[in-house]
Amino acid sequence: MSLSRRTFLGATAASFAAGRVFAASKAKIRIGLLLPYSGTYAALGNNITDAMKLVAGKLGNKLGGREIEWVAVDDESDPAKAPANVNKLISGEKVDILTGPVHSGVAMAMMQIVRQEKTLTIVTNAGAQAVTGQLCAPNVFRTSFSNWQTSYPCAEVMLKDGRKKAVLMFWNYSFGQESMAAFKEGYSKGGGTIVKEIAVPFPQTEFQANLSEIASLKPDAVFVFFAGAGAAKFVKDYADAGLRDKIPLYGSGFLTEGVLGAQGAAAEGIKTTLHYADSLDNGPNKKFRAAFKEATGREADVYAVAGHDTVHVLAQALDKVQGDTSAQKELIAALESVRLDSPRGPFRFSKAHNPIQNIYLRQVKGGKETVIGIAQKEAEDPAFGCAMVK
Numbered sequence: 001m002s003l004s005r006r007t008f009l010g011a012t013a014a015s016f017a018a019g020r021v022f023a024a025s026k027a028k029i030r031i032g033l034l035l036p037y038s039g040t041y042a043a044l045g046n047n048i049t050d051a052m053k054l055v056a057g058k059l060g061n062k063l064g065g066r067e068i069e070w071v072a073v074d075d076e077s078d079p080a081k082a083p084a085n086v087n088k089l090i091s092g093e094k095v096d097i098l099t100g101p102v103h104s105g106v107a108m109a110m111m112q113i114v115r116q117e118k119t120l121t122i123v124t125n126a127g128a129q130a131v132t133g134q135l136c137a138p139n140v141f142r143t144s145f146s147n148w149q150t151s152y153p154c155a156e157v158m159l160k161d162g163r164k165k166a167v168l169m170f171w172n173y174s175f176g177q178e179s180m181a182a183f184k185e186g187y188s189k190g191g192g193t194i195v196k197e198i199a200v201p202f203p204q205t206e207f208q209a210n211l212s213e214i215a216s217l218k219p220d221a222v223f224v225f226f227a228g229a230g231a232a233k234f235v236k237d238y239a240d241a242g243l244r245d246k247i248p249l250y251g252s253g254f255l256t257e258g259v260l261g262a263q264g265a266a267a268e269g270i271k272t273t274l275h276y277a278d279s280l281d282n283g284p285n286k287k288f289r290a291a292f293k294e295a296t297g298r299e300a301d302v303y304a305v306a307g308h309d310t311v312h313v314l315a316q317a318l319d320k321v322q323g324d325t326s327a328q329k330e331l332i333a334a335l336e337s338v339r340l341d342s343p344r345g346p347f348r349f350s351k352a353h354n355p356i357q358n359i360y361l362r363q364v365k366g367g368k369e370t371v372i373g374i375a376q377k378e379a380e381d382p383a384f385g386c387a388m389v390k
């Protein structure tokens with residue numbers, strides 16, 4: 001149970017009737033950050049964190065009138081450590097709101113605890129389907145994407161390009177598996193054939209044997225899930241193996257996101273689908289990218305945008321309840337009605353609490369992520385098994 005909820009339960013009926021106990025007392029609002037700060041996804045966790053703090057700073061470091069106190073835990077992208085890390089934030093640090101993680105396996109372990117504790121949780125990256133599917137819960141929202149949203153639309157893109165025989169290659173954990181399942185759903189519906197599925201243990205980055213196999217299989221294209229430092233290495237190894245100009249690479253946008261600089265010429269021509277692109281031509285994107293660059297010296301990416309939107313979502317909702325995190329029913333209703341003019345484009349929550357958002361078709365040209373068009377407009381995850389969706 002969170003600090004504000006405990007204090008709230010101890011409050012008098014009069015203070016309950018008066019409401020907004022915490023805003024009035026100006027108690028700090030404790031925001032938990034369950035993110036990777038080491039390992040292959042460290043850059044992703046850092047960009048989410050830095051963007052959250054940047055936006056919060058612009059809001060005077062306050063949400064709903066309460067000063068923010070951040071409590072960060074390095075989740076190491078390790079599902080086995082997730083229960084202890086989540087309990088540390090919820091029971092130990094008594095955070096009012098939990099945010100994170102990046103890794104879908106960590107998210108799955110986290111879901112069991114936050115559903116039980118009813119901790120208000122905002123998932124800032126992990127795309128695991130169950131978060132807003134079978135395990136969906138009123139107290140859980142996601143500001144990033146579902147695996148389905150970022151992978152399903154790529155099947156049609158590949159088929160339209162005339163690539164009918166594909167090899168799939170992915171890190172073998174929930175994100176990779178679900179991403180491939182979503183891709184296959186669209187690809188086989190459209191008449192495509194999967195020649196081979198290559199599952200690589202996470203976070204392994206030894207790809208040579210797999211690349212030789214792909215060369216001998218000669219598919220029309222390869223659809224991939226890797227992200228962060230692993231994606232940077234994969235794309236370079238693919239080019240070094242002489243495959244770049246022979247067998248085109250496709251993927252969900254995590255393949256190039258945040259690592260385009262490291263990939264250099266090796267990434268040229270890669271087509272991906274994602275709910276964001278650096279070059280989106282809208283005011284909020286230009287403003288955010290400039291501010292992020294100035295504050296960190298780095299380029300913003302999809303992970304930074306998730307951090308940006310998470311704080312804006314919280315700010316809108318907490319203003320409505322004047323910072324009273326104990327008024328959970330009202331706070332959830334306020335979150336459900338959030339509308340954002342995000343750097344990614346229009347953003348609103350579905351009934352399952354997953355973003356309804358455009359999925360863009362992007363291609364790396366001249367070292368830049370260009371937007372070719374919208375692969376799926378206002379894409380809504382099917383939310384299979386979510387009891388909140390009637």
Ligand code: BEZ
Nearest residue numbers: 102103104126127175227
């Ligand atoms: C995931 O595990 O859900 C994930 C990790 C990195 C990028 C995208 C998704």
